Amino acid sequence: MTQTSFQILEWRPQLLEEAAIENDITMLAGILQAVVYGGAGVSFFIPFSVDDARAFWTGNVLAAVRAGTRRVLVARQSGRIVGTVQMNLAVPPNQQHRADVAKLLVHPDVRRQGIARALMLAIEQVAREEGRSLLTLDTVSRSSAESLYLQLGYVAAGVIPRYARGSLTPDLEDTTVMYKELAP
């Protein structure tokens, strides 16, 4: 695909008509399904239908965004959603300075254009707005995502061996737990 510019925006379903939400969820579900079939460790494994993917976005993410416990960013290229990341703000009372980053997903057609990096820098800004100074995440060890997080200054706290099954095979994969303390 020809490289085109992209925009990073917050996904705000509360400002959208129902049809626009449906349209966005179709694009987000398409990305999630493509990523799962691409072999990445993002909670799911094959077979993974579009309906399975839609159920995640509708039942889990949309509900949390509406409840105010999740913030979601999307990358758009010519209106099409091509990437996303989210921040879970629902942490225990004694960890209100922390948030979890999850589901950094970029469509396989548009990789290596800096979209994931831009999404991660933007989610750090969201964390600052929310008064969160510690970001935590986990990722499949030795994955491209782990390289990206290390480049962005995340610290590997440790590796949990055989943490989750792969998306394409039942083999268990190691996970690296990472964190970043944000400068104010």
Ligand SMILES: CC(C)(COP(=O)(O)OP(=O)(O)OC[C@H]1O[C@@H](n2cnc3c(N)ncnc32)[C@H](O)[C@@H]1OP(=O)(O)O)[C@@H](O)C(=O)NCCC(=O)NCCS
């Ligand atoms: C990981 C992922 C989000 C990267 O998205 P992307 O938009 O292609 O990443 P960027 O273009 O912003 O890459 C930034 C840097 O990350 C590193 N990186 C990204 N993809 C890489 C790869 N396949 N191999 C090695 N390094 C990689 C590189 O250092 C890259 O910088 P460079 O292109 O200047 O060398 C994307 O491959 C993806 O969606 N993977 C599947 C889902 C996943 O694993 N998500 C993480 C869940 S924790």
